[in-house]
Every structure is written in C-alpha cells, then in structure tokens.
Amino acid sequence: MRAACCDAAVLGQSAAASDIRLLRVRWPDPGHAPHAGQFFTLRAWAAGEAPFLSRPISVHKWEPETLTVTFLYQIVGEGTEKLSRLKEGDAVQLTGPMGNGFDAPALAARYEKIALVGGGIGTAPLYQLARELKACGRTPDVFFGFRDEPYCMEQYRGLAGIVKVSTDSGRVGFHGFVTQLYDPADYDVVLICGPTPMMRNAARLCAEKGTPCLVSLEKKMACGIGACLGCTIETASGAKSVCKDGPVFAGKEVFGWQT
Ligand code: FES
Numbered sequence: 001m002r003a004a005c006c007d008a009a010v011l012g013q014s015a016a017a018s019d020i021r022l023l024r025v026r027w028p029d030p031g032h033a034p035h036a037g038q039f040f041t042l043r044a045w046a047a048g049e050a051p052f053l054s055r056p057i058s059v060h061k062w063e064p065e066t067l068t069v070t071f072l073y074q075i076v077g078e079g080t081e082k083l084s085r086l087k088e089g090d091a092v093q094l095t096g097p098m099g100n101g102f103d104a105p106a107l108a109a110r111y112e113k114i115a116l117v118g119g120g121i122g123t124a125p126l127y128q129l130a131r132e133l134k135a136c137g138r139t140p141d142v143f144f145g146f147r148d149e150p151y152c153m154e155q156y157r158g159l160a161g162i163v164k165v166s167t168d169s170g171r172v173g174f175h176g177f178v179t180q181l182y183d184p185a186d187y188d189v190v191l192i193c194g195p196t197p198m199m200r201n202a203a204r205l206c207a208e209k210g211t212p213c214l215v216s217l218e219k220k221m222a223c224g225i226g227a228c229l230g231c232t233i234e235t236a237s238g239a240k241s242v243c244k245d246g247p248v249f250a251g252k253e254v255f256g257w258q259t
Contacts, residue, residue: 003098008069009025009028010023013084016072022060023083025094027069034097035097036131038097041056043093044085045079053079059071060127071124073124102248107191112188114138114187115186116160117178117182119144120147125193130159141160141162142156143166145177145181145198148172150165164181177201184202187211190214191214191216193215203215212250215249216246217246231243233246
C-alpha cells in the first residue's frame with residue numbers, strides 16, 4: 001500500500017522522561033491504518049526551513065476507534081526539538097505508514113513463547129507490538145534496557161507476562177545489559193529493537209541458542225520509500241533499503257548469525 005500524506009491535528013503532547021516525549025495526533029486516513037513496527041515521517045516546519053528532512057518516527061500506539069496515533073520519541077536534534085514544541089490544536093505533516101513492520105498475526109500463529117527485547121527509545125514500537133500480539137492471543141515477555149531512567153513501563157501491566165528492566169547506571173532494575181535478563185532458549189522467537197550493538201549482541205545470543213529473532217533497524221532516511229538509496233544496508237541476500245524492505249529483518253539476514 002502506498003503511504004498517504006496528511007496534515008494531522010495534534011491532540012496533545014507530554015513528557016515521559018527528561019528528553020522523551022509522547023505525541024498524540026489524529027491520523028485522518030483509516031484506509032492507511034498503521035501496524036506495529038511501521039513508521040511515519042513527521043514534519044512540523046515549512047518547506048525550505050531547516051532541517052531539510054522530515055523525521056521518521058515509529059508508531060508507539062495506534063487506536064483505530066479514535067484514529068489516534070501516539071509517537072514516543074527522543075529529542076536528539078533540531079527536527080525533534082521542533083516537534084517537541086507542538087501543542088494541542090497545532091498541525092503536523094505526516095507521511096505514512098511506511099515500512100514492513102512486524103506481522104503480529106503471523107508471529108502469534110507460528111510462535112507461542114515470545115520475548116520482546118528493547119533498548120532505550122528502541123522500546124517505542126514494541127508497545128504496539130505487544131498490543132497486537134495480545135489481541136492475537138499471545139502474552140509476550142518484555143525485557144527492556146535503559147541508560148538511567150526507564151519510561152512508559154507501567155503500560156505493560158496486563159499486556160505482558162514477565163516484565164524486567166535493566167539500566168546502565170543501576171539506578172533502576174538490574175545493573176547491566178538487557179541481554180542478561182533472559183535466556184533466548186526459553187523462547188520460540190525474540191523480537192528486538194534498540195541500538196545496533198545491543199541488537200547485534202542479542203541476535204548472536206539467539207543464534208547460539210538456536211532461537212530465531214527479528215530486529216527492527218533504525219537508519220537516517222530521506223525519501224522513506226526506497227527511492228533515494230540513502231538507507232541501504234548489506235544483508236545476506238544483497239542490498240536492501242531499511243525504509244521499504246525493513247525496518248524489520250531476520251536477525252541472521254542482517255547480522256549473519258545462523259538461526
Ligand atoms: Fe530513501 Fe530509504 S530513505 S531509500
């Protein structure tokens with residue numbers, strides 16, 4: 001399905017942590033409903049104004065009854081700083097949904113024991129994934145790692161089975177790596193989103209235990225539709241674009257571990 005482009009109304013914005021924001025918008029195009037792991041590009045500034053590119057942000061929550069999309073994002077530069085100034089009633093230009101995302105019905109049909117493993121802002125798309133898996137009759141376990149300050153964890157109550165958190169600083173939860181929180185051998189599949197070193201390590205551990213895994217990659221994007229080749233990566237099956245062929249790939253395809 002081709003992505004749609006709309007001026008969407010901002011419903012509200014709140015802080016989830018010091019540099020983390022939750023932005024709620026009305027997506028007025030139910031014919032282009034997003035699913036877990038897909039993303040939109042967002043733009044809250046005029047054409048010709050910096051930054052040049054719109055910002056790709058994954059769907060944190062989709063509520064079809066109210067046509068509401070929630071984005072959980074980190075303020076990391078000029079674009080996201082401008083997005084953070086949006087308030088109720090403002091307009092934001094949305095293009096999407098884009099990317100393959102996670103196929104929750106297929107995953108739920110194929111696998112029973114499912115682990116969601118996230119790192120930092122990479123946890124954002126895993127909430128919608130947990131919701132979709134739950135709707136398909138699966139209760140995933142959740143293992144998230146943060147630098148110092150966990151956020152948006154309370155919403156997994158009732159949605160997930162085991163919920164464990166690690167922090168680099170040791171301020172909350174386990175002091176160490178998120179990959180120390182679980183054993184891939186206990187799961188039929190592990191679904192991962194976070195910083196590349198963490199995903200590479202998690203995929204390697206899955207391979208060692210013979211557990212398949214999917215990883216959701218993040219890359220700087222320009223066109224978002226596979227046209228500019230700006231987000232091309234090398235995979236086991238040749239060059240792929242993260243925006244169109246991904247962002248979700250089999251771990252072994254991206255990192256080369258055999259599972
Ligand atoms: Fe242009 Fe992916 S952003 S090909």
